[in-house]
Amino acid sequence: AADMGADLEKVLISADEIRDKLAELAARVDEDYAGKDVLLLGVLKGAALVMSDFVRALHVPAQMDWMAISSYGSGTKSSGVVRIVKDLDTDITGRHVLIVEDIIDSGLTLSWLVANLSSRGAASVEILTLLRKPEAAKVHVDVRYTGFEIPNEFVVGYGLDFAERYRGLPFVGTLAPHVYRS
Numbered sequence: 136a137a138d139m140g141a142d143l144e145k146v147l148i149s150a151d152e153i154r155d156k157l158a159e160l161a162a163r164v165d166e167d168y169a170g171k172d173v174l175l176l177g178v179l180k181g182a183a184l185v186m187s188d189f190v191r192a193l194h195v196p197a198q199m200d201w202m203a204i205s206s207y208g209s210g211t212k213s214s215g216v217v218r219i220v221k222d223l224d225t226d227i228t229g230r231h232v233l234i235v236e237d238i239i240d241s242g243l244t245l246s247w248l249v250a251n252l253s254s255r256g257a258a259s260v261e262i263l264t265l266l267r268k269p270e271a272a273k274v275h276v277d278v279r280y281t282g283f284e285i286p287n288e289f290v291v292g293y294g295l296d297f298a299e300r301y302r303g304l305p306f307v308g309t310l311a312p313h314v315y316r317s
């Protein structure tokens with residue numbers, strides 16, 4: 136993992152807390168999807184770490200596929216206009232799809248994705264996210280499995296980046312203001 140250095144302000148969610156929470160969510164998913172074949176859909180790149188730990192905590196048979204999507208628009212905020220950079224390899228007709236995300240911020244990425252997947256004839260589309268910022272929500276998204284609700288602060292680590300850095304931290308933390316001001 137990256138060196139914390141002076142870039143981080145504080146640890147918001149520790150590696151232990153993440154591990155325990157993913158085990159708890161996996162137990163719920165095991166129960167809800169008993170007897171079904173679930174397709175876990177990871178949203179690159181942020182969800183890579185959640186996916187790799189979550190799939191190992193699950194007991195129901197699960198497949199994995201990935202999409203990379205990019206929000207058009209200037210700046211760091213997503214605009215809600217989404218472009219598929221890498222599509223699924225899997226035909227999801229009749230499949231039970233569980234989207235795996237690292238964070239829901241404005242909700243624009245996921246509301247677009249849920250509509251897109253539903254139009255492909257999935258039997259069900261649900262969402263699992265490690266983090267959610269309730270204060271930042273611009274659109275309503277129905278999330279079945281939420282790890283932690285967090286304040287509206289800029290967070291990095293465990294998949295989450297700032298300018299592609301810090302994704303490899305084993306915990307979720309906040310950046311010192313000097314990092315994103317400079």
Ligand code: PRP
Binds near residue numbers: 238239242
């Ligand atoms: C981040 C994050 C979510 C999305 C949430 O991805 O991983 O996918 O933004 O934002 P929203 O709810 O406001 O739409 P990003 O677009 O930064 O790509 P990345 O996963 O490759 O970092």
Ligand code: MN
Binds near residue numbers: 179182
């Ligand atoms: Mn992402």
Ligand code: MG
Binds near residue numbers: 181295296
């Ligand atoms: Mg990002």
